Amino acid sequence: MATHADIVDTWDAGDLRDVQSLAAMVSACRPVVIRGLCADWPAVHAAAASVEHGAAYVGQFDAGTTAEAFVGSADLAGRFHYGDKVDGFNFVRDSAGISEHIRQIVVSATDREASTRYLGSLPIDIHLPGFTRHNMVPAMPPSVAPRIWIGNASVIACHYDTYDNLACVVAGRRRFTLYPPDAIGDLYVGPIDHTMAGQPVSLAANAGEADARYPRFAAARDRALVVDLDAGDALYLPKLWWHQVEATSPFNILVNYWWDNFSIGPDAPYTAMLLSMIAIAERPEAERAAWRAYFDHYVFRPDGHPLAHLPPEKHGVLGRMASGNYGRIRALVMRLLRDV
Structure with missing residues (x-):
């Protein structure tokens, strides 16, 4: 399994200056690590002070909306996936206000016996209006609306997105394990119409290296790229690249942007x-x-x-x-x- 230092391009924050540099990065269709891209965000500084400061910073923008979070027992260690069979899941969904979700996440960050909570893909401008004005990527077109992901330590199943993705780590650390699009046949993908969050996921990537049900996964594993990001770093992930995402700290925040740089109409x-x-x-x-x-x-x-x-x-x-x-x-x- 290769590391980002071997294969994945690495940029400094100053390399992503404007829309033109963004388009140049996207046109290569290769993952790019951008060190320190959001290091100056107030949200990053608040989270670096403490879990409570980071939670309070985000919570101040709460618009009073509700959202759905994944909740799993402590023994799952945040590995949200299917259950014993692909017709069920190993977690439940809980609907609550944003501040209540954040409060529960902070509690779980210090209590190893507490459930793991994962609040994902929230449109920031709807749920946390005002956050973006203080925490933004200048090169990103204003029409691209960011989303936020807040949770405890977790492992999000290997999946792909149909949009280009710029993922910015605000709190905690993230490990991305990446597979190229043409590895799809070796990943043993689950159903496309019964998923955890919209996208089909790899069954093999979650099962471990020696699972006899997935003999072809060895070929995908040999091509995997592993990228470790600290708070303030970002990863550009091209559309259709498979990625498993591990949030390794007890309290984690990520902001991401999804967009299609080459769309010329509504059809996908x-x-x-x-x-x-x-x-x-x-x-x-x-x-x-x-x-x-x-x-x-x-x-x-x-x-x-x-x-x-x-x-x-x-x-x-x-x-x-x-x-x-x-x-x-x-x-x-x-x-x-x-x-x-």
Whole structure:
């Protein structure tokens, strides 16, 4: 298993200056550690003083909303996952006010017999308005809204996101174990429609190295990248990269940004993949191979534009999306879906 020093690029905070440097980082589609990116945040300084100071700093922005947290018994050590079978979970969900969740997390931080609580993916501008004004990444476009994750020591199951992710550690320490997108077949992924928090997770990554049910996991494990982050550090994680996240301190806070730097409209690749599954996945192998050739030619384009042999003015709807062809193709797809 490799460490970030071996493979993952490392930037200093000053390297991520503006939208242009952000776009350059994202275009490489590789993880990047950014040391000290949020080290000057007031939230980071408050949490460094003590657990109570960090909790109080966040709590002062509480808008009085409620949210749902994962809660697990102490013997789980924060390893939130499925139960004995993939039709259940080893934790319960608890709905409460934000300040009450934070209070419980602080209590559990000093009581080893207490349950572990994990409050995740809260839109900050809804639940903690005012926090962002004092704790922000200047290079991030204002349209990208941050989220906050607060909890005790935990291990969040290995999963992927369909958006680019900038994760900023505010309190505690985080260990990310990363696998590239093409490791998916070696990770033994669970159901896509029965998940803990929306995204499917790896069953093998949570099971340990020697589990005989997952023999191919050894290949994924050999490709894993391990990144350790201190408070003030950040990690850029490209979309579709698998990641297991360990919060190793009794009290942890992380702020993250999800966005799609290359989106040109409301339609998402994941939606297209789901539609392709029902249209193609159970056809005969030879026909699937034929469709793969067409997808490569028109969508993935390893040999360049499919109409490169014609002048651009003859490309029709295969011309540049920004020239109106996005809307034309979308209207055609919607019409075809309505007609079936």
